[in-house]
Amino acid sequence: MTTTPTQKYLDTLKLYYEEEVEGEAYFDCIAERLDDPDHKQKMRLMARVENYAAASVFPLLEKYGLTPRPSETLSASGKTQAEDSTTDWSNLIAGMRKTFPGYIDDFEGLEAMAPVEDLPMLKILTAHEVAAIKFLELEAKGEPGSANPMHHYLKTGTA
Numbered sequence: 001m002t003t004t005p006t007q008k009y010l011d012t013l014k015l016y017y018e019e020e021v022e023g024e025a026y027f028d029c030i031a032e033r034l035d036d037p038d039h040k041q042k043m044r045l046m047a048r049v050e051n052y053a054a055a056s057v058f059p060l061l062e063k064y065g066l067t068p069r070p071s072e073t074l075s076a077s078g079k080t081q082a083e084d085s086t087t088d089w090s091n092l093i094a095g096m097r098k099t100f101p102g103y104i105d106d107f108e109g110l111e112a113m114a115p116v117e118d119l120p121m122l123k124i125l126t127a128h129e130v131a132a133i134k135f136l137e138l139e140a141k142g143e144p145g146s147a148n149p150m151h152h153y154l155k156t157g158t159a
């Protein structure tokens, strides 16, 4: 039996999907603005992680007949945000280390509102943030394998 989702759940699901699409464009744009090839590659990986997360919940939008804002609009918005962002790598990483843990709370909040049958897809969404934070923590320590959590996520959908 299917549980009837609340409007708040549906609105939040759509919003978080849209934010991942924005995020993909955001990180691609950041990558373009950076000079260091290693940093560029890491931001491109982050964009792929965002894309993977968005794709993992897209079937839920379809299931509920939710229409996200057009991807061109979302990408343009992500790009605009990236244009205002710092290109100093340490500051960039430090900024994300501050904001990303809050997103975990948001995603867990979404899981808490969700019909149980939606959880497998939502857990893939939550895991992308866990993987990103693992990357940030390793990167802040200067670990050479810092991107491994993102590679692992892109292979398995788990953190």
Ligand SMILES: [Fe+2]
Binding pocket: 019, 020, 023, 050, 053, 128
């Ligand atoms: Fe994200």
